[in-house]
Amino acid sequence: MRKEKFYLTTTLPYVNAEPHIGHALEFVQADAIVRYQKNKLGKENVFFNVGTDEHGLKIYQKAKEEGVSIQDFIDKYAQRFKDYCKLFFVEYDNFYRTSSEEHSIAAQKFWNACAEKGDIYKKKYGGLYCVGCERFLTEKELVDGKCPDHGTVPEYKEEENYFFRLSKYREPLLKWLDSNKGIIKPATCYDELRKIISEIEDISISRVKENLPWGIDVPDDPTQVFYVWFDALTNYVNVVGYSTDEDRLKEWWPAVQLFGPDNLRFQGAIWQGMLESAGLPHTKMLLRHGMVLGEDGRKMSKSLGNVVSPFVQEEKYGGEVVRFYLLAGISTFADSSYKESDLVNMYNARLANNYGNLLNRVIHLANAKEVEINNESTVETSFKERVDSYKKTITDLYDAYELSSACEQIDALADYGNKYITEKEPWSKDKTLEECGEILNNLSYLLKTVTELYSPIIPVSADKARNALEKREKIILFPTLDK
Ligand SMILES: [Zn+2]
Structure with a gap:
């Protein structure tokens, strides 16, 4: 039997500015999701794609402003995002760049597939265009006449542009969504997506090259270039062999797609219509994470002065502590505030005083009393059952992508x-030496389990903890943070 494959992709950030907390x-x-899946399925059965979106007017203009070539500009920002991943211990399998030659070719093939279906046509179009959004806005969207x-x-x-016949997929997409109610998380997004799909219209997918020299050429029409998102979205299938390796594509696609609050329309509606047009299966799972808000509970903005x-x-805290807080303290699917005081409290309570403290006590006592630990075969049955039942709850949460809830339960296990x-x-x-040994051996099993379950969240510390436990080395992994 073919081994189960798991492919996850983030959205590709647009490289016109520095990475932010979102x-x-x-x-x-x-x-974290990928690390959990790699532990479960084996590294070779999991694929993790990230990357950068590098075409479009904003990038063209920004590079001009900075007085550098576009290539230098996008190289600089792509590197910034790679460095950023390193800071927070993000180990991707592939970093996709939409400025690559291979991407252009694959995106053009995707275009051709849609065109052959009769889903692309040319039309004169006039409207209100926002450069910031890189799209035409409808009257309804404007607030006091402004974007x-x-x-x-x-x-x-x-402009005369090419249009994608998205409206043709309104009914099929509704049908798909209705028969796959669990396809989107959080479940509260379902109605929102349904509404978006029920209102989709045909959309412009190209620009006149004269106005936008920085894009992929439309096949057989050198006067037009792709609208940036129409090329960028195809990366999710291109990276696993679309148009180059049919077998590889079948092996990996469809993916689980993780994206931010502003991206539901693109990921859940437009991209799904494009897939259907190109004759490809829909995304396996749509995960819309929450927004990181300022300490005051409002959307971060320079003018409010609440940007983290x-x-x-x-x-200040190190990449892993920030990572821990983002996963454990920030709700996985709902908007929540980034509060430094919460970060410090949560780290101290869960890592320093709970998990870290237990680890130290067990290693210290085992050495002082010279008893055997780490012997799984002699763990008391009732104790083992209790720990394993926690483990089942936690892995179920991981499988459901409920990261912050999983963290909560790992903490509960350490507390136990x-x-x-x-x-x-x-x-x-x-206590006799025998009784003492039994208690500590039970606890070493619990600690091994906690460590394994924490490893997708705090990979570096989990490695150190595993090592310390095995070698019975005293270690202060989580020094308490001052408030
Ligand atoms: Zn705008």
């Missing part, structure tokens, strides 16, 4: 260990 959230969530996202007055533009810099945070040691008092003079 990127960190998406990357570390993706990485709600950029606060600028859009300019009237007339991931670089400052990393310097601390309560057990306090109640059993293995250090007490009343």
Whole structure:
């Protein structure tokens, strides 16, 4: 039987600015899911794609502003995102760049597949265009005549563009969604997506090259280039062999797709229509993570002064502590505030005082009393069952992508260990050496389990903990943070 394959991709950040805390959230969530799956299925059966979206008007203009060549500009920012992944221990299998030659070729083949289906046509179009959004806005979207996202007055533009017959897929997509109710998380997104799909219209997918020299050429029409997102979206299938390796594509596609709050329309509707047009299966699972809000509970913005810099945070606490907080303290699917005081409290409570403390106590006592630990075959049955039942709950949560809830339960398991040691008092003079050994050996099993379950969340510390436990080395893994 063919071994189960697991492919996860993030969205590709647009490289016109520095990475922000929302990127960190998406990357570390993706990485934690992937690490869990690699432990479960074996590394060779899991594929993890990240990358950068590198075409479009904003990049063209930004590079001009900075007085550098486009190539230098995108290289610089792609590298920034690679470095950023390293900071937070994000180990991708592939870093996809849409400026590559292979991407252009595959995107053009995707276009041709849609065109052959009769889903692409040319049309004159006039409307209000926002440069910031790189798209035409409808009257309905405007607030006081301005783009709600950029606060600028859009300019009237007339162009002849290619359009994608998305409306043709309205009914098929509704049918697909209705028969796959569990395909999107959080479940509260379902109605929102259904509404988006029920309102989809044909969309413009190209620009006049004269206005936008930085894009992929439309096949057989050198006067037009791809609209940036129409090429970027195809990366999810291109990376696993679309148009180059049919077998590889079948092996890996469809993927689990993780994306941010603003991306539901693109990932859940437009991309799904494109897939259907190209004759490809729909995405396996749509995961929309929450938004990281400022300490005041509002959307981060420079004008509110509530922006959290991931670089400052990393310097202050280290990448792994920030990563831990993003996964455990920030709700996986709901919007939540980034609060440094919560970060410190949660780290101290869960890692320093709970898990770390238990690890130290067990290793220290085992050495002081010279008893055997790490012998799984002699763990008390009832104790083992209890630990394994926690483990089942936690792996179920991981399988359901519920990362913050999984973290909560891992903490509960470590807490169970601390309560057990306090109640059993293995250090007490009343305990025989045999009894003491039994208690500590039970706890070493619990600690091994906690460590394994924490390894997708805090991979570096989990490695150190595993090592310390095996070698019975005293180690302060989680020094308490000052409030
Ligand atoms: Zn805009």
